[in-house]
Amino acid sequence: MENKISVIDYSNYFWQEREVRLRAIKPEDWKSDYINKFDTPSRRLLECAIELPPTIVAAKTFVDENADFSSNNRRIMFTIENLEGQCVGGINLNSIDERNGTFSIGIVIYKEYQSRGYGTSAMKILLKYAFLEQRLNKFNDAVLEGNDGSANMMKKLGCVQEGVRRKVIYTNGQYLDMILFGLTKDEFIDKHKVEGNF
Template identity: 35%
Template sequence: MFKTILNSTTYLQLLERKHADELFYLIDGSKESIGKWLSFPTRTEGVEDCTTFIEKSLQRYAKNNGYWAGIWHEGRLVGSIGYLYIDSDAKKTEIGYWLGKEYEGKGLATIAVRAMITNAFRNLHLEKVEINVASQNWKSQRIPKQLGFKEEGVIRNYEYLNGEYLDRVVYGLLRHEWKIREMSSESS
């Protein structure tokens, strides 16, 4: 099982069954903040739901068709990030991510997304990474913008959540755009 060190206090690790309790309590404690933008918190009613989610993620990992990793900071699970799918024909993926409420605004999602982008291009040899963000979730939209993604459009009425339709802003980053950014950051 993989583990990626992000800095001295933060790392990504593939979610395993043993993490189900910790994952549930993190989701349960952040239902209101995460549930504004994503539907899974309202469907997560117990540890069993997290175990099922992790088992499905491990199956997808084994088939090289996406997976979810935990984001750990100072020894605690603080969120999750993953490849929603890996399209080997089109050579692209979509990254999804979320943090527990008390861990937002600390730059943790940004460094986690950066690591997943690097992995997608360097190790998976993909050509494109996408991120879809609720149109009103300004905090989360800052992440792809900061990392050089281009806004590609808006999917209207993408999801019905909390009694209203939410639009999604689609961001994309191509391999050659990432390479240019990597080269310029290495020379600075």
């Protein structure tokens, strides 16, 4: 007997927001990972360095190691897809310190899908999960100087700029700052109550 899945009703689905839904990484996601590693400016902002040229083997290995929440690197890895089902990027919950209740989130939105609100929507889902389901209390992030898209997204989410680590990253022949952002659980809840999201 063949496994058939009827049409899924996402209307009350926790892992969906207005623009996107999060899902487990699937084996076929290697293609998007591979193709989007050729976007050097975006990769430099994400990794704070120039990576070696991408390979199909590395893309398939990454997906194999993280598919279906199988990662053993203490990251909870998701694929971000828009509501039409297109893979638009990836996001992960990482650096979880359960004793102190702190965590970070890594996110990439592929070039052709940037500036559509997908990143902000995906971040809201994962922040809600971290704060309201995992009982974490403080989100910490660092954005490379010049990464205006990520800095603006942090501000939209209600994050507070907490400081600057001056000239700590060397890339493209220059030393750049890391801008530090933070958001507490109470700040997140207060902002989203005002916006009518809770």
